[in-house]
Amino acid sequence: MQHIYLTYLKATSATGLFSRTFCWLLLLLFFSQCKEKVKLPPPSPDNGGLFLPGNFQAVVVADSLEGKARHIAVNDNGDVYVKARYGGADSSIIALRDTNNDGRADILKRFGGVGKERGYGTAVRIHKGYIYFSSELLVYRYKLTPGKLVPEGKMEIILTDDHAHGMHEHIAKPLSFDDQGNMYVPFGAPSNACQETNRTPNSPGIYPCPLLEDHAGIWRFSADKLHQTQRDGTKYATGLRSIVAMDWNQADKSLYVLNHGRDDLLRLWAHKYTPWQSAVLPSEEFFKVREGMDGGWPYFYYDQMQKKKVINPEYEGKAALAGKEKDLEQPIFGFPGHWAPNDVLFYTGTQFPERYREGAFVAFHGSTNRAPYPQASYFIGFIPFKNGKPTGEWEVFADGFAGVDPIVNVSDAHYRPMGIAMGPDGSLYIAETEKGKVWRIMYTGEKDTFGEPQLAQMEKRKSLSHLRTPDEVNDNLDKGVVVAGEKIYNTYCGSCHQRNGLGDNSRFPPLANSDWVVGDKNRLIEVVLNGLQGPIEVKGQSYNNVMPQHSFLGNEDIAQVLTYIRQNFGNTASAINADEVNKVRNALHVQNTSTTK
Structure with missing residues (x-):
């Protein structure tokens, strides 16, 4: 700093008012830049x-x-x-x-x-x-x-x-x-x-x-x-x-x-x-x-x-x-x-x-x-x-x-x-x-x-996989999936409720340890057949989005996917069979348009 000031005095004494003004402007610019850098806090x-x-x-x-x-x-x-x-x-x-x-x-x-x-x-x-x-x-x-x-x-x-x-x-x-x-x-x-x-x-x-x-x-x-x-x-x-x-x-x-x-x-x-x-x-x-x-x-x-x-x-x-x-x-x-x-x-x-x-x-x-x-x-x-x-x-x-x-x-x-x-x-x-x-x-x-x-x-x-275009074969997470109901879940449910059943913490509720899943079988089947909309509460948090109806799935497919979610993600509820799905379907008068059972 002292060196800069002595340089300023030497320049202004030798070259007059114009140089003094010019040098002063340079000093102002220098100090303003230093001041800007000093203001930045240290990084975390x-x-x-x-x-x-x-x-x-x-x-x-x-x-x-x-x-x-x-x-x-x-x-x-x-x-x-x-x-x-x-x-x-x-x-x-x-x-x-x-x-x-x-x-x-x-x-x-x-x-x-x-x-x-x-x-x-x-x-x-x-x-x-x-x-x-x-x-x-x-x-x-x-x-x-x-x-x-x-x-x-x-x-x-x-x-x-x-x-x-x-x-x-x-x-x-x-x-x-x-x-x-x-x-x-x-x-x-x-x-x-x-x-x-x-x-x-x-x-x-x-x-x-x-x-x-x-x-x-x-x-x-x-x-x-x-x-x-x-x-x-x-x-x-x-x-x-x-x-x-x-x-x-x-x-x-x-x-x-x-x-x-x-x-x-x-x-x-x-x-x-x-x-x-x-x-x-x-x-x-x-x-x-x-x-x-x-x-x-x-x-x-x-x-x-x-x-x-x-x-x-x-x-x-x-x-x-x-x-x-x-x-x-x-x-x-x-x-x-x-x-x-x-x-x-x-x-x-x-x-x-x-x-x-x-x-x-x-x-x-x-x-x-x-x-x-x-x-x-x-x-x-x-x-x-x-x-x-x-x-x-x-x-x-x-x-x-x-x-x-x-x-x-x-x-x-x-x-x-x-x-x-x-x-x-x-x-x-x-x-x-x-x-x-x-x-x-x-x-x-x-x-x-x-x-x-x-x-x-x-x-x-x-x-990295979260930024690249995925490889159609090697990046497919469903390779080798054989568990009954899991592939149906990943295709129709996982996009909202996620593959781990935890939802997205905002729009789509979790299935893990949810009374909607492990509670009344008929209510769960009805949600799948008719869909659900309007405000609901799951594990103390409110949600208000669309659960589309999935009546296009056959009774066996619905039974498999509901059994899968009731027995995974930490859930230990009983299985659901195709007859139970069919009984609710008939009570709701929901047509079975599936080509499967």
């Missing part, structure tokens, strides 16, 4: 379990948050706001503050209770001095109080989803804002593929699909008007089955979203799709959203290997759809199937190397329904952008969340990345849903020397 051991490109490091901001975590937002002063996965009377938002600059939150407060809510449909964003967040059916906001961690004003209701919701698929309410005072909110499709009987094998699709009128799209609203409903908004885009990841890109003033593709190609159309095709298709589509665009749901899906729209099996032979794919919006990028992209952020900071500027970070939450192949994704990806267009292939930016490879069951994964936010200094914050952990990722190297050598180690991770 092993980066909190994450694999990152060279010279990136991570510190664990918070661990094991009660209520766990979904989306995340960071205020201009560095305060972190986490949307709890499971809300409560006073814990919908978890506010975190680091007062000693060690990177870890030492103050934690909760606010914004909206009653008992499921965590599936959550968002939190900071916009023009307000913190906006959502439950499944409502969008709320508070005015942030400068200097205060918790807002002091009253909670306001911005939007209410007033549709009838006994049970609703894809009910998430992510949020995004443009710079013209508008707020964008998706209304997901209450269906997998608009079938006459939802999620039922060989059931045809309804044409035209009536759900497109007020669902399966994005609506634009005023960001400041209170007590709006969907009727107060404008339909901005349609043909989008389920949107959870959404961001407004300031570089080209456009909305970008990632669409979750449909499920169950194998379970619903076993004579048309192989297990491998069902595992990798259809694509998770990355769209630049233009007003009035049509993404194609439910009539078409995107095949990332053929790089084209393909008609869904429910709509094959519909003459009215011939050639319609030419009018549909094509994705700017097609990711492999069932990767569950649940947040996206366009990076506008300056802390990271220049190649990350304007690019998109995507949180891939991880698949649940790739059986009989390993589950996939569970990482933070990056797509380089320039002038509003991707410039290359997707990259692995942060990995190691799952902690295991292969990931056979969702519950095997230690963490599942969900929310992404950028801090005021350009750090990247990541929240995950399983244990409520939050990381802050920082760049500590020389930005000018960052390049391919630092990225090479991350490229190698694409060979």
Whole structure:
């Protein structure tokens, strides 16, 4: 430091006012850069379990948050706001503050209770001095109080989803804002593929699909008007089955979203799709959203290997759809199937190397329904952008969340990345849903020397089973399965309840030690024959999703699969035979359409 000051005095005495000014500016630049680096806290051991490109490091901001975590937002002063996965009377938002600059939150407060809510449909964003967040059916906001961690004003209701919701698929309410005072909110499709009987094998699709009128799209609203409903908004885009990841890109003033593709190609159309095709298709589509665009749901899906729209099996032979794919919006990028992209952020900071500027970070939450192949994704990806267009292939930016490879069951994964936010200094914050952990990722190297050598180690991770395209034979987890009922379970049940019977801890309940499984035989048989929808409670946790009917299975097949689940996963209940299934089937007047017994 003394050497720099003496150099400054020598230069200014010899060269006059201009040189003194120039040197002073150089000193200011030098000290500002030093100050920025000093502010970065030391990383956690092993980066909190994450694999990152060279010279990136991570510190664990918070661990094991009660209520766990979904989306995340960071205020201009560095305060972190986490949307709890499971809300409560006073814990919908978890506010975190680091007062000693060690990177870890030492103050934690909760606010914004909206009653008992499921965590599936959550968002939190900071916009023009307000913190906006959502439950499944409502969008709320508070005015942030400068200097205060918790807002002091009253909670306001911005939007209410007033549709009838006994049970609703894809009910998430992510949020995004443009710079013209508008707020964008998706209304997901209450269906997998608009079938006459939802999620039922060989059931045809309804044409035209009536759900497109007020669902399966994005609506634009005023960001400041209170007590709006969907009727107060404008339909901005349609043909989008389920949107959870959404961001407004300031570089080209456009909305970008990632669409979750449909499920169950194998379970619903076993004579048309192989297990491998069902595992990798259809694509998770990355769209630049233009007003009035049509993404194609439910009539078409995107095949990332053929790089084209393909008609869904429910709509094959519909003459009215011939050639319609030419009018549909094509994705700017097609990711492999069932990767569950649940947040996206366009990076506008300056802390990271220049190649990350304007690019998109995507949180891939991880698949649940790739059986009989390993589950996939569970990482933070990056797509380089320039002038509003991707410039290359997707990259692995942060990995190691799952902690295991292969990931056979969702519950095997230690963490599942969900929310992404950028801090005021350009750090990247990541929240995950399983244990409520939050990381802050920082760049500590020389930005000018960052390049391919630092990225090479991350490229190698694409060979791991949770990131590579699975080998159709060698990666099939059903090789050698001979136990009666097990293969039926893996085909029709394992995609939701998982191969270990533990469910996914969010949408699909566990079968292990569940009274629904080991209790009344007739009730269990009835659930399989008729399906189940509406709220239920399993082992103290609420669930509200679709259990599709499986009456298409023969009595013997149902008996075998129910016996399998009653005598596995730690269950020790008695067997079920085909006569017992037939008796319940006749009492319910459910036709047996199976070609087996």
